[in-house]
Amino acid sequence: MSRKRKILKPASDNALEERLEYKFKDRTLLAKALTHASALTPSQANTGSYQRLEFLGDRVLGLSIAAMLEREFPKADEGELARRLNQLVKRETCAQVSRALAIGPHMRLGDSEISSGGRKKEALLADMCESIIAAIYLDSGFIEADAFIHRNFSAMMKSYKGPLRDAKTTLQEWAQAKGKPTPSYEIVNRTGPDHAPVFVIKACVEAVEPEEASGTSRRAAEQAAATAILKREGVWKE
Template sequence: MPRDDSGKAVSELERRLGHSFADRSLLTVALTHASALDPSDSVAGSYQRLEFLGDRVLGLAVATMMHRHFPKADEGELARRFNHMVKRETCAEIAVELKLGDAMRIGQSEAQTGGRKKVALLADICEAVIAAIYLDAGFDAAEAFVKRLWEPRMLSWSGPLRDAKTTLQEWAQSKGLPTPRYDVVKREGPDHAPSFVVGVTVQGLAQGQGKGGSKRTAEQSAAETVLRREGVWNE
């Protein structure tokens, strides 16, 4: 449970989540990092199994919302929107909004290395909480949680509707060029908040670079740089 184990602290967290647990032990497990467990404890006492389940519940809830809100979108557009909504950066952003980092149960060593602010860990804990709600009250409750926090982001998102890396590869192939090559140019920042600069090389063109909190994000940004520079993307 949160560092303050009082009923008041738990109730406040439940208020932020918009869900009161019938079985609060599910929430405890969802917030527990393996580093907080005793050596004799089972890994089932940490968030990891719940994160696996929560990822699938989140995917179904988001896909259902998109199917309802974008009746004219083709599969490619839906996939692009979906990938943005379920990526770890979005989940971590929501975890920060809910203050899940403060509520995490983590060991001292993990806390000292910035565990409460690590994007990957925040995203995993967020998905574990979704699973906890699902197991506690069923899919409708989990879907309501996802709808409240993800739907506004889904409706306001105005990014490109096609995947930049895929688009660049298809464009290169249409020109008879080899598959674009991606290389990490620079990595900066602490482990809990890294920053990557990635360069993409397309034969015959100047390298395009992009920056992001993960290699995948930086690769997408680099591909987008080339697509815009070459006039393939104008939006």
């Protein structure tokens, strides 16, 4: 006889719907969006958990945010729009939205996830933010999902204060403004297997102390090294 899973009953979804400012026509979509695989049998996990919805919600979120940025920043170039988008769709931002909406108490989790603090895990909070977006999309279409995203992400969009240009471009412009040649980048070290390499790159600007940084690709390491110089020289404040 299989051992019955003990599942802690989540908070009522009625209160959650009020915070979402959306009432589901099909409540099973919301239930699925909040259900972790640990609360299901192995045969149910693939289709009964939030994971497929999270996959869809990630795409809906990206489209909605991209359209919102295109409207709000008509003079921004593609690079600026991409950096703003990446800031808004990243895990930390989605988890922040989930925390603001108090999603944690409504999660349907199994014993293992409950005991490991699943209701507060950033990755799980982020995933369920996206799964809820997908549930709204499937329940009522893009207009309602877009409205939900606008309500919960627009304030962060307007308050973003991070760099709007990539580090290598900014460093090159800074160097040229000071009459220096284009910065150079050299590989200091490369470790790890081919499928998971780690590069150490040195960024060099004439008459400026170089900086080294690592990354999982040459480009990422170059960007990190350029960022280190920009921060050290006070070009970027954060």
